[in-house]
Amino acid sequence: MQITALETIRVEEFPNICFVHVHTDEGLVGLGETYFGAASVEAWVHESAAPVLVGQDPLNIEKHWQSLVGFIGSRSTGVENRGRSAVDIALWDLLGQVTGQPIYQLLGGAVREKIPAYNTCAGYQYTRKRPKHAHLPVDNWGTGGTDGPYEDLMGFLHRADELAESLVEEGYMGMKIWPFDPYAEASAGRYISPADLRRGLEPFEKIRKAVGDKIHIMVEMHSRWDLRAAKEIAKELEPFQPFWFEDPIRMDNVAALNEFAHSTRVPTAASETLGTRQAYLDVLQQQAAGVLIFDPTWTGGISEAKRIASIAEAFEIPVATHDCVGPVSFAVDVHLSTHLPNALVQEVVRAFYSTWYKELVTDLPKVENGYVYPLSGPGLGTKLNPEVLKRADVTRRVTTVKDL
Incomplete structure (x- = not known):
């Protein structure tokens, strides 16, 4: 089998996502995905990856990595x-199709048949539109209506008690919220006033009053704070027993x-913003995190994700995959969480899952x-919805051997 072409697919309605198809001479097509800087990733795939991969055996995954x-x-x-992450995922998808096995089986089999989920309380449009930032643009805070029952960003800002009750009813073990971000944006993360600190604590108070300890609370801080301010916020949050503080500083x-992590009894979670095993090894050696979070579509694909998790396991540290991006990433996450011995929980964005994820892929x-629960079909177990390729706002670019 040989790779005959690399194809990138972008959809203007979802401007942050870049899909990658790896085509072969046997008619099999591997699917990958990555997020943010989609047009730049597209350029890299065709300028840098295609000359290396076209004409090669797609099953030599490690060699290509x-x-x-x-x-x-x-x-x-x-x-x-x-870009390398998206390509790597597509190659694993091809390996699964060739062998007739799901990716979690190729990695060594299932350690568990299912994994507990927490809900990241984003709304339907969160991260979907430009600008492409990890935090929420200021003009989206506290404004806008609801597009359905899972407008969870508005929920945690204004009805955190009702939101918590809804999530408990659906069985989620946890909920991730980030009510302090507006105050970080106002001060560049250097200062939070006593009044703003009190306002930021209100959702936590509502959650604990409504459901007690029936749900865990993950605190997302988006690397928006400096060390002094992050420690101040963490101290005030400790009585609410957060599950973790995620990305408190850069x-x-x-x-x-490390100093932040040792200033609080709440575990520090870090971080989908890191890339490759070397960065995570630094965090582990410095004892700077109690949970490693990584995004396989950012940090090097399935190949590197397995290595990162193995290193964390040697340090007795659990891992959790990141999902607040696209539907292929979510499928990859669950394959990994099914297999990895030290997987802790699985992130879900129910607002995404129940709406636009289903528009883009055939199965979730x-x-x-x-x-x-993981998909059981060969490879990823999902493909791009054929209707995506027919959309008026789709951009497709293909590189074959004739183009090199």
Whole structure:
């Protein structure tokens, strides 16, 4: 079998997503995905990956992973690594199709048949539109209507008690919220007033009053704070027994992250913003996190995700995959969470899952009674919905051997 072409697919309605198809001479097509900087990833795939891969055996996955390291982008979640991630996922998808096995089986089999889920309380439009930032644009805070029952961003801002009750009813073990972000944006993360700190605590108070300890609360801080302010916020949050503090400060200062982690009894979770095993090894060696979070579509694909998790396991640290991106990423996450021995929980965005994820792919992992189950078909177990390729707002680019 040989790779005959690399194809990228972008849809203007979902401008952050870049899908990758790896075509073969046997008619099999592998699917990959990455997120943010979609047009830049597209350029990298055709300019850098295609000359390396076209004409090669797609099943030599590790060889190709090493060949695509390049001179830059080997320790980050930049364009090169996101492109390599998407390609790597597509190659694993092809391997699964050739062998007739789901990806979790190829990795060594299932450690569990299902994994508990927590809901990231985003709304239907969160991260879907430009600008492409991890935090919510200021003009979206506290405004807008609801597009359905899962407008959870508005929920945690204004009706955190009702939101918590809804999630408990659906069986979710946890909920992730980020009510402090507006105050970080106002002060560049340097200062939070006592009044704003009190307002930021209100959702936590409502949740605990409504459902007690029936649900865990994950605190997303989006790396928006400096060390002093992050420690101040964490101290005030401790009585609410958060499950973790995620990305409290920038992840490029591991010593400062270590200081934060040891200033609180709540575990620190870090971080989908890191790239490749070397960055995670630094965090582990510095004892700067109690949970590793990684995004396989950013940090090097399935190949590197398994290595990151194995390193974390050696340090007795659990891992959790990141899903607040696209539907292929979610499918990959669940394959990994099914297999990895030290997988802790699975992130779900029910607002995405119940709406636009279903528009883009043919199948999604089952979410039921607070648990997520992997797809059982060969490879990823899902494909792009054929209607996506017919849309008026789709951009497709193909590189074949004739183009090189």
